[in-house]
Amino acid sequence: MGEVIVITSGKGGVGKTTTTANVGTGLAKLDKKVVLIDTDIGLRNLDVVMGLENRIVYNLVDVIEGNCRIKQALIKDKRYPNLYLLPSAQTRDKTAVNPEQMKKLCDELRDEFDYILMDCPAGIEQGFRNAIAGADRALVVTTPEVSAVRDADRIIGLLEANEIRRTHLIVNRLRMDMVRRGDMMSSDDVVEILAVDLIGIVPDDENIVISTNQGEPLVGSDSMAGKAYMNICRRVMGEDVPFLDLNGRRNLLQRLGDIFRKN
Amino acid sequence: MGFADFFRRKSSGNVAKDRLKLVLVSDRAGCSPEIMEQIKNDIIQVISKYVEIDLDGLDIKITQEPDGNNGTVPALFANIPIKEMRTKKL
Secondary structure (H helix, E strand, O other): OOEEEEEEOOOOOOOHHHHHHHHHHHHHHOOOOEEEEEOOOOOOOHHHHHOOHHHOOOOHHHHHHOOOOHHHHOEEOOOOOOEEEEOOOOOOOHHHOOHHHHHHHHHHHHOOOOEEEEEOOOOOOHHHHHHHOOOOEEEEEEOOOHHHHHHHHHHHHHHHHOOOOEEEEEEEEEOHHHHHHOOOOOHHHHHHHHOOEEEEEEEOOHHHHHHHHHOOOOOOOOOHHHHHHHHHHHHHOOOOOOOOOOOOOOOHHHHHHHHHHOO | OOHHHHHHOOOHHHHHHHHHHHHHHHHHHOOOHHHHHHHHHHHHHHHHOOEEEOHHHOEEEEEEEEOOOOOEEEEEEEEOOEEEEOHHHO
8 A cells, every 4th residue: 555745845946846856766766666746737847857758648637637547647767667757737727636636646546556756836825735635644845944944844834734644854955064164054953943853864966956957866876965865765665774974074174173163 | 254253253054043943933823923012012001000010121922832742832921020019009
């Protein structure tokens, strides 16, 4: 029986789609059968991040409206035998779908897949309600910024109110050099404020931009972000994986500098 | 950044954290600064009927208190210094 996970954040641009693409691809690499659903109707993005934009025939709204069967709309990722994408519609809007229909869709996919990942749109309106309708658990993505953490707090409250009890936090785009200088909140700061369980810390990594340019998720690669995403996948599956040391090796002079910068 | 600033400056990460904590208190309570101001004024009005309040020392805010179940509940915290009791005038 598959598990439905919604990836959400409240604020836009913090990395929901990138996280969905990488966690989904990572779980498929770990031999799980995975389907990614882009629920951002009208602003389709997950297809390009996955590099599958040229293969879309039918979309989420077609499935909901009964224009095609689910099987026909699912795009099989040829790079991984267990990975599928259900793209969003680009020419419609959020009102084309309602939460009951989304819940029904999730339930139909549960028999077939181990993980059903819902890429949630920004905001807390109907698009959000559609995305969380069928979810068993949530990954809340935030960056260490006041605005993003504030929105994440609101989202966590709304998830609780909608009886989604298992909520985990991903702190994205952390810059350790700035944290050391005291110019960025640390993941500990964010966790302390939001009071939810941390499932991953993804460092700011230019390889993410490169991989998004190419339409190939970097999960599992040798880059810092690639390793961080793979660790998140293992934790999603219930493994106990220690957090990465993002500091790297620092020499004596650098460490002395850290001491002086603290205040 | 000059040498003197180096020691004086509060790190921007901590500034962010403090600002965030404050903004979340009112977000979580669903209580805007305007409503807080109204609550404050109403409390002053009521209490002033009986005692003289030190308005400068007045502190009214919503805080998060542990609910004994690993979560928090909002609480209205009011510290109202009294200058003089008005009982004699009655």
